[in-house]
Amino acid sequence: MRTWAEIDLDNLEYNIKKIKELSHDRDIMAIIKADAYGMGAVTIAKELSEMGVKIFGVSSLEEGIELRNNGIKDEILILAGTFNEELEEAEKKNLQVTLTDLSQINYIFDKKLSLKVHIKVDTGMGRVGFTVEEGKKAIDICKEKNINVVGIYSHLSVSDESDEESINYTKNQLKKFKEFEKLEEIKYIHILNSGGILKFSEIPQSNLVRAGIIMYGVYGEGIVENLKRVFTLKSRILFLKELKEDIDISYGRVGKGYKNDLIATITVGYADGFRRELSNKGTVEIHGVSCKIVGKVCMDMLMVKIPDEIRSHVNVGDEVVVMGEDIFQKSKMVGSSIYELFTGLSRRVSRVYLKKGKPHLVNSLIGKY
Ligand SMILES: *Cc1c(COP(=O)(O)O)cnc(C)c1O
Numbered sequence: 001m002r003t004w005a006e007i008d009l010d011n012l013e014y015n016i017k018k019i020k021e022l023s024h025d026r027d028i029m030a031i032i033k034a035d036a037y038g039m040g041a042v043t044i045a046k047e048l049s050e051m052g053v054k055i056f057g058v059s060s061l062e063e064g065i066e067l068r069n070n071g072i073k074d075e076i077l078i079l080a081g082t083f084n085e086e087l088e089e090a091e092k093k094n095l096q097v098t099l100t101d102l103s104q105i106n107y108i109f110d111k112k113l114s115l116k117v118h119i120k121v122d123t124g125m126g127r128v129g130f131t132v133e134e135g136k137k138a139i140d141i142c143k144e145k146n147i148n149v150v151g152i153y154s155h156l157s158v159s160d161e162s163d164e165e166s167i168n169y170t171k172n173q174l175k176k177f178k179e180f181e182k183l184e185e186i187k188y189i190h191i192l193n194s195g196g197i198l199k200f201s202e203i204p205q206s207n208l209v210r211a212g213i214i215m216y217g218v219y220g221e222g223i224v225e226n227l228k229r230v231f232t233l234k235s236r237i238l239f240l241k242e243l244k245e246d247i248d249i250s251y252g253r254v255g256k257g258y259k260n261d262l263i264a265t266i267t268v269g270y271a272d273g274f275r276r277e278l279s280n281k282g283t284v285e286i287h288g289v290s291c292k293i294v295g296k297v298c299m300d301m302l303m304v305k306i307p308d309e310i311r312s313h314v315n316v317g318d319e320v321v322v323m324g325e326d327i328f329q330k331s332k333m334v335g336s337s338i339y340e341l342f343t344g345l346s347r348r349v350s351r352v353y354l355k356k357g358k359p360h361l362v363n364s365l366i367g368k369y
Pocket of ligand 1: 031079
């Protein structure tokens with residue numbers, strides 16, 4: 001294997017238990033949109049289902065159907081809205097939908113669809129949804145029209161930021177959502193995402209949390225101390241050379257001045273999801289030692305300088321930790337977030353699921369084994 005993501009299922013299970021505690025025992029909707037943030041939605045859903053998770057959140061109709069086609073029988077909610085013409089298919093596949101405007105309610109009524117719906121209220125995200133007042137009305141209209149409202153929810157936009165202004169903004173969102181806390185006839189009332197779970201789970205409103213990135217032991221502001229890290233991106237040394245001539249390294253010739261250094265070529269590049277902004281400044285880890293990337297990251301490979309302390313014992317084939325504990329720093333270095341680094345992992349990166357530290361399942365371009 002050239003490049004693979006190790007996904008530690010024991011740590012995932014540990015985190016799920018902890019998240020349940022952190023959420024004051026609320027139920028967990030596991031958000032597994034975007035292929036479970038790059039971890040592999042079908043496998044992650046199966047594992048989480050065995051761990052007792054009973055409801056999943058995805059973004060699109062297709063993501064929901066993928067789970068159904070692969071035997072996931074639990075409740076599934078499509079979060080990022082649906083177009084009216086998708087609603088029949090959602091009904092057929094028993095996927096719950098998010099309603100964000102009245103035309104959807106009328107459509108469901110006219111077509112006599114027996115869908116389970118969640119009403120989405122915009123308390124400050126500014127993306128989709130009813131205002132609080134409209135949301136209350138929408139619930140009444142659904143009642144009149146016999147549409148099965150199983151959820152009411154909203155989304156927090158800065159729950160993972162710690163400055164005072166952000167905290168006040170979140171508090172205001174939560175306050176607006178309080179309007180819905182007493183709706184006992186509605187099964188799921190939910191607003192807390194990863195940041196919310198960590199910082200605001202003492203609120204009385206809501207009975208379900210939507211856990212996304214926190215399942216992997218990280219969130220918007222970095223690694224969560226009480227959780228375990230699930231994800232590590234690994235690769236290998238393909239080639240080693242002592243640079244005998246005064247040549248420059250990689251495209252664009254920005255890797256200069258490495259004559260007589262030991263340079264290793266690693267089999268990971270930007271087409272795997274390793275960001276090009278890390279060219280000539282990022283690091284990877286070999287035998288526990290940080291090694292600087294020299295020159296530009298290529299599509300399929302990158303070069304590093306081997307530090308003197310490990311120079312005598314590196315070999316072709318050796319394992320390289322490309323992104324692990326340092327994923328938050330790397331995300332900052334490229335001006336992005338852990339979310340984007342996770343979801344940017346490409347299809348050709350094999351996903352290796354670990355149990356008890358050993359590969360339990362591999363999902364790669366050539367299949368599952
Ligand atoms: C993505 C998403 C989540 C999960 O967010 P995290 O920050 O990963 O916990 C929750 N709710 C909605 C509506 C989302 O789109």
